[in-house]
Amino acid sequence: MPKRAVLLVNLGSPDSTAVPDVRTYLQEFLGDERVIDKPAWGPARRFLVNQIICRFRAPKSAKAYEEIWTENGSPLVLTSQAVAAKLATALGPDLPVYLAMRYRQPSIASVIEQMATDGIEEVLLFPQYPHYAMSSWETVVVKVYEEAARLAPTMKIESVQPFYEDADYIEALYRVSAPYLEEPYDHILFSYHGIPVRHLRKGDASKAHCTLVKDCCSTCSAAHAMCYKAQVLKTTDAFVKRAGLPADKWSVSFQSRLVGEPWLTPYTDKELERFAHDGKKRMVVMTPAFVADCLETLEEIAGEGAEEFKAAGGESFRHVPCLNDQAPYIEFLAGRVHRWLEGESPTATHILSSAATHQA
Numbered sequence: 001m002p003k004r005a006v007l008l009v010n011l012g013s014p015d016s017t018a019v020p021d022v023r024t025y026l027q028e029f030l031g032d033e034r035v036i037d038k039p040a041w042g043p044a045r046r047f048l049v050n051q052i053i054c055r056f057r058a059p060k061s062a063k064a065y066e067e068i069w070t071e072n073g074s075p076l077v078l079t080s081q082a083v084a085a086k087l088a089t090a091l092g093p094d095l096p097v098y099l100a101m102r103y104r105q106p107s108i109a110s111v112i113e114q115m116a117t118d119g120i121e122e123v124l125l126f127p128q129y130p131h132y133a134m135s136s137w138e139t140v141v142v143k144v145y146e147e148a149a150r151l152a153p154t155m156k157i158e159s160v161q162p163f164y165e166d167a168d169y170i171e172a173l174y175r176v177s178a179p180y181l182e183e184p185y186d187h188i189l190f191s192y193h194g195i196p197v198r199h200l201r202k203g204d205a206s207k208a209h210c211t212l213v214k215d216c217c218s219t220c221s222a223a224h225a226m227c228y229k230a231q232v233l234k235t236t237d238a239f240v241k242r243a244g245l246p247a248d249k250w251s252v253s254f255q256s257r258l259v260g261e262p263w264l265t266p267y268t269d270k271e272l273e274r275f276a277h278d279g280k281k282r283m284v285v286m287t288p289a290f291v292a293d294c295l296e297t298l299e300e301i302a303g304e305g306a307e308e309f310k311a312a313g314g315e316s317f318r319h320v321p322c323l324n325d326q327a328p329y330i331e332f333l334a335g336r337v338h339r340w341l342e343g344e345s346p347t348a349t350h351i352l353s354s355a356a357t358h359q360a
């Protein structure tokens with residue numbers, strides 16, 4: 001019997017809130033060619049990222065991180081560690097669980113080296129993203145395969161595909177959110193991390209669907225195996241059906257944009273202001289693109305978003321916490337791992353990416 005393991009990978013955080021640490025993190029993150037992909041020419045991109053974006057952004061980001069940092073470190077990293085520990089307990093001693101971060105620590109390379117030292121032969125890679133994006137799911141998968149090819153070439157790795165409409169994931173989302181939907185509210189906003197519209201077009205292998213066909217991301221298409229927007233709409237639809245939400249009480253928006261080009265719309269901050277002006281006084285915001293609470297949910301939504309909504313006339317603002325290390329999420333992860341052990345291919349929707357076809 002080959003020695004098997006599960007590898008969870010999430011995005012990662014700076015080592016501390018000190019500006020030099022935040023700058024180092026941003027350089028690694030935004031220096032990733034699947035995150036900032038322009039200009040295409042490497043040295044020019046490096047100059048743009050290092051000299052312009054990171055230099056100016058690091059002090060502002062460091063302040064934002066200070067708002068959410070705990071005495072033990074980054075919420076994203078600490079929650080991911082708790083998830084890994086609880087999943088390990090659920091799976092038992094024969095199936096160890098490892099955790100790595102795409103940027104900073106623990107690095108993918110160091111964890112693959114550890115798995116090789118521990119004699120691991122077969123790995124289920126579980127990117128901690130429900131939706132496909134070149135800048136999230138794909139960069140994790142590519143990096144893991146690159147590092148494995150270099151450090152552990154005989155290790156066999158299979159990747160869990162984006163689980164945006166997996167019935168067990170939707171059920172977990174429902175179980176964690178339901179208590180927050182019991183109190184009266186006027187509107188529920190599903191706020192997803194944004195991406196540049198250009199990335200949506202880049203992911204469309206047909207080059208004939210996304211942004212080119214009317215209602216492209218809501219109509220059925222093979223392009224949607226790699227369409228972030230289509231996938232977040234499917235998560236929302238499935239959740240709305242499960243929770244029985246009335247049609248006129250919810251909508252979708254996109255947060256966390258950078259300047260320089262159009263990102264997916266409508267933008268969350270503008271929508272919160274609009275709803276407050278329209279007299280929707282009691283707002284609930286869900287953030288299902290993130291499995292763990294992080295800077296983007298705790299500071300941008302629960303902090304700034306709530307302030308902006310109230311400044312525009314809103315009265316109450318509830319952010320529904322992410323799945324975090326709550327039992328429904330651990331049960332979903334364990335269930336998905338068991339399906340792998342029973343021989344189900346991790347490929348629910350085959351992604352037409354070189355990243356997904358690697359076989360060591």
Ligand SMILES: C=CC1=C(C)c2cc3[nH]c(cc4nc(cc5[nH]c(cc1n2)c(C)c5CCC(=O)O)C(CCC(=O)O)=C4C)c(C)c3C=C
Nearest residue numbers: 011012013035061076133135136193195289290294295296
């Ligand atoms: C949920 C999936 C994510 C996608 C898709 C994504 C795309 C994306 N992000 C940036 C730029 C930044 N994101 C930042 C933080 C951040 N992003 C995600 C997730 C996705 N990003 C998470 C979970 C976090 C929080 C990390 C934490 O430590 O808590 C930041 C850093 C903070 C800041 O300065 O605002 C940047 C920058 C781009 C450019 C992009 C797609 C092209």
Ligand SMILES: [Fe+2]
Nearest residue numbers: 193194256296
């Ligand atoms: Fe991001």
Ligand SMILES: [Fe+2]
Nearest residue numbers: 210216217227
């Ligand atoms: Fe699309």
